[in-house]
Amino acid sequence: MHKTKRSLPRMSPEQLGIVPQQVISFLDDVKAHQIEMHSFMLLRHGQVAAEGWWAPYAPELPHMLFSLSKSFTSTAIGMAVHEGILKLDDPVVSFFPEDLPNTLSEHLAGMQIRHLLMMGTGHDQDTMDALINAEDGNWVRAFLQLPVPHEPGTHFLYNTGATYILSAILQKASGQCLLDYLTPRLFEPLAIENPTWAACPRGINTGGYGLNITTEDIAKFGQLYLQKGVWNGERLIDEDWIAEATSKQISNGDGGDSDWAQGYGYQFWRCRHGVHRGDGAFGQFCIVMPEQDAVLAITSGTGDMQGILNSAWDYLLPGFLPEPVATNEGSAELSEYIAKLQLEAPQLRSESILETQVSGKRYEIDQDQMAQVPFPLKELRIEFDRDSARLNMKLESEDSITLGREHWLVESTITIEGKRTRVAGSFTWKSQDELVLTMQAIETPFCATLEIRFADNTLTMNSRYNVGWDEVITVQGKAIN
Structure with a gap:
C-alpha cells in the first residue's frame, strides 16, 4: 500500500x-x-x-x-x-x-x-x-x-x-x-x-x-x-x-x-x-x-x-x-x-452448521424489491473458507468482497461514486441460520451491514447503513443452483 x-x-x-x-x-x-x-x-x-x-x-x-x-x-x-x-x-x-x-x-x-x-x-x-x-x-x-x-x-x-x-x-x-x-x-x-x-x-x-x-x-x-x-x-x-x-x-x-x-x-x-x-x-x-x-x-x-x-x-x-x-x-x-483505537468487527458466533449447505449457492434477488435499495443488486453468492468468506455480488458488474471471520480483512475494492475504494470486511453468525456481514468502505464514511437469514432455498436480507440511509431495507432471494 x-x-x-x-x-x-x-x-x-x-x-x-x-x-x-x-x-x-x-x-x-x-x-x-x-x-x-x-x-x-x-x-x-x-x-x-x-x-x-x-x-x-x-x-x-x-x-x-x-x-x-x-x-x-x-x-x-x-x-x-x-x-x-x-x-x-x-x-x-x-x-x-x-x-x-x-x-x-x-x-x-x-x-x-x-x-x-x-x-x-x-x-x-x-x-x-x-x-x-x-x-x-x-x-x-x-x-x-x-x-x-x-x-x-x-x-x-x-x-x-x-x-x-x-x-x-x-x-x-x-x-x-x-x-x-x-x-x-x-x-x-x-x-x-x-x-x-x-x-x-x-x-x-x-x-x-x-x-x-x-x-x-x-x-x-x-x-x-x-x-x-x-x-x-x-x-x-x-x-x-x-x-x-x-x-x-x-x-x-x-x-x-x-x-x-x-x-x-x-x-x-x-x-x-x-x-x-x-x-x-x-x-x-x-x-x-x-x-x-x-x-x-x-x-x-x-x-x-x-x-x-x-x-x-x-x-x-x-x-x-x-x-x-x-x-x-x-x-x-x-x-x-x-x-488501541479501532472499529470493532462484530463477534457473535464464529460458526454455523449451515455454512457447508449455503457456501457457493447463487441467490437471485427479487427485483421488484430493489427499487428501494441504494445499489442494484441482482445476485449474490457467499463462499466460506476456514478463516474467511468471499461475498460475490452481481450488480451492474461483478464485485467481490473478502471478509474475515470475526476480524477485518482489507483485500477488496468496490466502486463508490465512480471511484474504486478499499473495503474492510468481516462476518459472524447471529444464530445458526442468520449471517451478519459487515463492510466498512475505509476511504469513505460508509459502513454497510447485511443480515441474511437462510431458510431452505431462500434468503431474507436486511441491509442497514451507519449514515446516509436511515431505514432498514429488506429484500428476498432464492437459490438458482
Whole structure:
C-alpha cells in the first residue's frame, strides 16, 4: 500500500502546552455519545501533538471530504482573484452567455461571485438535485434556469450547486479545471499527494463535494489558514482573502449553542469560541482555532456533527495552556490509548452448521424489491473458507468482497461514486441460520451491514447503513443452483 509522507513535524503534547488527559477525555466523550470517528489530528504551533486512526482506517488512506471540499474551492477563487483572473463583483451570468435562459430575471442578473461564495445566491432550495437530474448533463444551464426568488446577498441558503458554479467559473476564466488549477498553487506546495476530485458529465470538478485527501492533508490545509496563507516562507494565499473568507459575510441563524448559526464566510463556517471551520457531511472537519494557535482535522461516519464540536469545545479547549506542561507523564497514557483505537468487527458466533449447505449457492434477488435499495443488486453468492468468506455480488458488474471471520480483512475494492475504494470486511453468525456481514468502505464514511437469514432455498436480507440511509431495507432471494 502506498505510504503517504508525514510532512508535518511531531512533538509531545506537553511540549506544545496541551494536557494529554484532556485529549483522552475528548476521545472518551465522543465514544460515550456513540459517535463513529475514523481519524483525528491535533496540531498546535504548527506541530502534531496527537493523532489517531480507528483501524481499519489508516493514515495513508484518503477520505471523502464531502462539503469540506467547498473550502478548497473557495481557496481557488481567492487565488484567482489575487491573480486578477476574477473579481468578486463579477456577474455570474457574464461567464455563461450560451447557457442563459431566454428571459433574464433581475435577481439572476444581479447574482455575483461573492453571492455564490457566501451562500447568498437568492435561491430558496439547494440547486444540486436539479443539476444532477439535468438530462443533457449541462449543470451550468440547469442552474441558470432555476428561479431566484430572493435578492442575492440577502438570504442565506446552503447551496452545493452554488459551489459547483464557482468551479465552472474558475474553469471558464482560467482554462483549467479546479483540480489542475490548485495542483501547483496549493496541493504541491503542501505536499498533498494524489488528490482526486469528482467531475460533472462535462468534466467540470463538482466543487461543492468530491475531493479525496488524507487526514494529514486536511490538517495542512487548516495550518495554512492559521498561518494566514504562508507555507514554508512562501505566500500561497493573500492574507486579506483569508481574513475575509473566514469572517462572517452573511447571517445564518441567531447564534446560541449551534455551530451552524454563528455566521457564514466564503465557504467557511463561523463557530463559537472565535473558531472557524470547513466541514463535510457525516463529520469531516478542518477546525482552525486562532486564539489557541491550533488546528483539529477529523474524519468520521456520524450524523451527530454538533456532538463532535461540543466534545472539542468541552474538553480540548481547556487543555490548551499558555506554556509547556511541566511533565511528560500523560504522553505515554495518551499514546497507549490511541494505539488501541479501532472499529470493532462484530463477534457473535464464529460458526454455523449451515455454512457447508449455503457456501457457493447463487441467490437471485427479487427485483421488484430493489427499487428501494441504494445499489442494484441482482445476485449474490457467499463462499466460506476456514478463516474467511468471499461475498460475490452481481450488480451492474461483478464485485467481490473478502471478509474475515470475526476480524477485518482489507483485500477488496468496490466502486463508490465512480471511484474504486478499499473495503474492510468481516462476518459472524447471529444464530445458526442468520449471517451478519459487515463492510466498512475505509476511504469513505460508509459502513454497510447485511443480515441474511437462510431458510431452505431462500434468503431474507436486511441491509442497514451507519449514515446516509436511515431505514432498514429488506429484500428476498432464492437459490438458482
